[in-house]
Amino acid sequence: xTDRFEGKVVVVTGxxxxxxxxxxxxFASEGAHVVICDRDAAAADAARDRIEAAGRGSASVEAFDVxxxxxxxxxxxxxxxxxGRIDVLxxxxxxxxxxxxxxxxxxxxxxxxxxxxxxxxxxCRAVLPHxxxxxxGAIVNTASQWGLHPAPGHIAYNVTKAAVVSFTENxxxxxxxxxxxxxxxxxxxxxxxxxxxxxxxxxRTVADLDALVPFGRxxxxxxxAAIIAFLASDEAPYMTGSIVEATGAQAVA
Ligand code: NAD
Numbered sequence: 101x102t103d104r105f106e107g108k109v110v111v112v113t114g115x116x117x118x119x120x121x122x123x124x125x126x127f128a129s130e131g132a133h134v135v136i137c138d139r140d141a142a143a144a145d146a147a148r149d150r151i152e153a154a155g156r157g158s159a160s161v162e163a164f165d166v167x168x169x170x171x172x173x174x175x176x177x178x179x180x181x182x183x184g185r186i187d188v189l190x191x192x193x194x195x196x197x198x199x200x201x202x203x204x205x206x207x208x209x210x211x212x213x214x215x216x217x218x219x220x221x222x223x224c225r226a227v228l229p230h231x232x233x234x235x236x237g238a239i240v241n242t243a244s245q246w247g248l249h250p251a252p253g254h255i256a257y258n259v260t261k262a263a264v265v266s267f268t269e270n271x272x273x274x275x276x277x278x279x280x281x282x283x284x285x286x287x288x289x290x291x292x293x294x295x296x297x298x299x300x301x302x303x304r305t306v307a308d309l310d311a312l313v314p315f316g317r318x319x320x321x322x323x324x325a326a327i328i329a330f331l332a333s334d335e336a337p338y339m340t341g342s343i344v345e346a347t348g349a350q351a352v353a
Contacts, residue, residue, distance in 0.1 A: 105187075
């Protein structure tokens, strides 16, 4: 493993979850201090303990709701007070309220936007001034392949992830002169609790999903984390406004 993030402060939302956990592990393994942000305090603590047990990098926890602007601003204030800088922000927290339009409640719709879209507004508004003042930084957002090519029966999720794509492209253009790079990863299906919840609902198995992917299987969280670490690193200095798909060559049916 390299030391690309030695001495850097990396803030990861949804870092108590499947992909977010792997993102935290990856940055810490390359020397970062990772701030694990999640509304699930127990999951966040477990992610911090895992990083500490691995013995490389370090971690701390901020347990809050990323859909709440005041809570997000307070968390960023605490991170700056403790560490003095934020080098990388990974907006990864997300929810997937499944269903076609008539299957969804207004609460499903509002929650999807609060967690998947408003969180980017809140976190970036709080973090950007510090990155601009520092002369640059990197933001990586977890979008989805379904934000580019909608899968059936997931309108709230797909529309919010399309907004993540557009948010990424807009922020990248507006802050390129400030040397804040903004990119997104757009995964196909990845084996995490989010996908396991969908399988439990549909009665399908992981093998069923694997069979749909030309590569032979769905993705692994650490494979998405590796792409995010690359996008956030100095190895990608001219990449900004990019949406990187990782799908095992699966087309959305
Ligand atoms: P996950 O359910 O394992 O993790 C999501 C994490 O976000 C959880 O720890 C949860 O507690 C946290 N979270 C949810 N709402 C929050 C809130 N309001 N405030 C703070 N934290 C909150 O899911 P995952 O599969 O690891 O998904 C991570 C990201 O990857 C999501 O944005 C998801 O949309 C995206 N994604 C996942 C897949 C997939 O197949 N798993 C594919 C494409 C994109």
